[in-house]
Amino acid sequence: xxxxxxxxxxxxxxxxxxxxxxxxxxxxxxxxxxxxxxxxxxxxxxxxxxxxxxxxxxxxxxxxxxxxxxxxxxxxxxxxxxxxxxxxxxxxxxxxxxxxxxxxxxxxxxxxxxxxxxxxxxxxxxxxxxxxxxxxxxxxxxxxxxxxxxxxxxxxxxxxxxxxxxxxxxxxxxxxxxxxxxxxxxxxxxxxxxxxxxxxxxxxxxxxxxxxxxxxxxxxxxxxxxxxxxxxxxxxxx
Numbered sequence: 001x002x003x004x005x006x007x008x009x010x011x012x013x014x015x016x017x018x019x020x021x022x023x024x025x026x027x028x029x030x031x032x033x034x035x036x037x038x039x040x041x042x043x044x045x046x047x048x049x050x051x052x053x054x055x056x057x058x059x060x061x062x063x064x065x066x067x068x069x070x071x072x073x074x075x076x077x078x079x080x081x082x083x084x085x086x087x088x089x090x091x092x093x094x095x096x097x098x099x100x101x102x103x104x105x106x107x108x109x110x111x112x113x114x115x116x117x118x119x120x121x122x123x124x125x126x127x128x129x130x131x132x133x134x135x136x137x138x139x140x141x142x143x144x145x146x147x148x149x150x151x152x153x154x155x156x157x158x159x160x161x162x163x164x165x166x167x168x169x170x171x172x173x174x175x176x177x178x179x180x181x182x183x184x185x186x187x188x189x190x191x192x193x194x195x196x197x198x199x200x201x202x203x204x205x206x207x208x209x210x211x212x213x214x215x216x217x218x219x220x221x222x223x224x225x226x227x228x229x230x231x232x233x234x235x236x237x238x
Contacts (some may be wrong), residue, residue, distance in 0.1 A: 003049045004037060004060040004237055008223035009199045011078070012070040015113060018226045023074045029233060030082050033060060035236065037079035042130065042171065046194050050216045060237075062086040063196065063221060064068065065134055065173055067095060068113070072120045080127065088124070089134035089196075092156035093116060096162075101138055110223045118163050122195040131164060132171035133157055133192075142178040149183055156191050171196065198223040 009019035011026045032041075034140040037060035045188030063077070064071050079086055091101065096117045104113040121131060134157040135141065143150045155173065160169040160197070172187050172195040179187075179197060187195045194216040215218055224234050 003045055003047060004057050004058070005042070005196065005219065005221040006033075006060060006062050006225045007196075008062070008064045008075070009066055010068050011075040012073070012228075016226070018193065020070075020226055021224065021228075023078060026075065027078050027081075028230065029082065029228075030078065032233065033084065036060075039082075039084050041085050043114075044130075046216070046219065049219060050194070056090050063132075063173070064088045065198075066101060066138070067091050067115045067134065069120070070118055072078060072080050072116055072124060076124055076129070076225075079129075085092075085130070086215075087130045087132055087171060088116075088121075089132045089171070090121070090160070091136070091138045091175075092159040093136040094138075095121065119181050119184045121163070125164060130167075131160060131169070132173060133160055133169055134173050134174050138175045140176050141183045142176060142180045146182060146186075150186050150190075153183070153186050155194075157190055157192070158222070173197075179218065186203075189216055190219075194219055196221055 008021065010017060011021050011023055013022055036058060038057045038060055040059050042061040042063060043080070045059050048059055062084060064075065064086060067088060071088055094115050098110060100110065100113050107113055125131065133154040136156045137152065139148070139150060139152050157169045170193040172192045174195060174197050177197045177199070184195065196219050198221045
């Protein structure tokens, strides 16, 4: 593929979470991909993909979902080491609070599983990293009341723009990769420039989702997880 959007979640050396990549593995993956792709900001890759032309060079952009603290602690330093940038899709309503994502509530590890703070985000932003919305509370937008979905989409944008002004929040990422024609329309009407989804990763459903038509409000990414070996990475990005 000539344009690749990578989707990560966590980078740390303590978690066995399927979403977590060890920093040493993350470094190896970036080193491998740097030999195949030219890394660019997400906005540049979106422009190339939505204008539907094949760039002369293979382009890749890096994204992170949820907004975990370990993005600041581990991912950010490695990215800077490689002189790369990334876009972090954050759960806006939980930033700077003690709230954990539902999948982490049972662990009780507030410090290790906590999300970013606004000062941490501000520090990352000053070094050229960008932030997008991953909704207000990480809700499944396709299965909740339309008015609540609209709030998740709109209020998260307002919060981000309040804290990260003067830049507008251009990009949205659907929690759980779940969206509908109605939620796509809401995202567009709210003023986002593009939105992203990570297709299912198993069998025929992966093939079906990778090759189904996309528009700027359902741009596909390649998910990278704890179990993703370098060979699997090659298969996902050839």
